[in-house]
Amino acid sequence: MVETRLYIARHGKTMFNTIGRAQGWSDTPLTAQGEEGIRELGLGLREAAIPFKAAFSSDSGRTIQTMDIILAESHNQSLPYQRDKRIREWCFGSLDGGYDGELFNGVLPRTKAFENGRSLQEVSWQEIADSLVEVDTAGWAEPWEVLSQRIYDGFEAIAKSIEKSGGGNAIVVSHGMTIGTFLWLIDNSYQKQFIDNGSVSVVTYKDGKFSIDSIAALSYREAGRKIIQDEKKA
Structure with missing residues (x-):
């Protein structure tokens, strides 16, 4: 059986990220700097020539905006693209939008x-x-039982849909705490670490189980940044 692999990116830097506010289910758009960072990511993914089968994001505006840039810069505009509210960020309730x-x-x-x-x-x-x-x-x-279940179910549904089509790779855009929680649900020994905007964590799904390949890598952004710098020099 061909393995199924999810390339899970955190959305680009937003207005609230910049001024240090908790977004949760509230939403702000990417800043100019955030858009540039995701342009780097898209170019880096294009250079890596990863054959993606489909694209998925949460239903939040910041992840949709991020995915639009990734698909354009990586020349993947024709990919099937779905939005899934289960991979939204945590809800901070009455504290959403606070510092x-x-x-x-x-x-x-x-x-x-x-x-x-x-x-x-x-x-x-x-x-x-x-x-x-x-x-x-x-x-x-959300109580932990609800929160953890919806996050795991969301990513598992994505993996199963790719597996059902014969396996392969999917590009997914989600949120910092959601990605961190999902990685912990896969492997409880995973230590919390900062999931940077535009970083990519890769997980493999095989025989009904996930395994972690890499966490919060910035190598694709770095490769894309070099492409932009080389273009400016030319």
């Missing part, structure tokens, strides 16, 4: 999970989800 510093350094550290001075790095994804539910006054934040 990252206030949320992660102010509000969450006052919850049960952060007792005894535990840092964000020491707290599990599940405990962060529990903390969000604890402090969300609107009741919109």
Whole structure:
């Protein structure tokens, strides 16, 4: 059986990313710098000549905008493209749109999970989800069981659709915490790390199981940046 591989990119840098606000289910467009970063990614993917079968993103504007640029720059505009709300970012509930510093350094550290001075790095994804539910006054934040299930189901559905068509590669655009959560669900030994805008994490799906090939690689962006620089010199 041909292996199925997902190339999962985080969307480009947005207005909220730039000013340090938690987006969650709220949305802002890519900045000019963010668009340029994804142009680099698209060019890098084109140079790598990866044969993609299909494209998938969340239904958020920032991932759709990112995918449009990737498909154009990698010359993959004819790929079948679907949007799946299951691979959206986490919902921060009443804290959506608030400053990252206030949320992660102010509000969450006052919850049960952060007792005894535990840092964000020491707290599990599940405990962060529990903390969000604890402090969300609107009741919109998703319990861990709901959050983790919808994220895994979303990526698994994508992998199964590619596998059903004979296997191959798919380009997927999602969100930082969603990607991090998915990688942890694949391998619980995975340590939380920053998933940069335009980075690509690669996972393989075979015999009903995922395995991690690479995490948050910036090599495609770097290759695309070199192409742009060479074009300017020519």
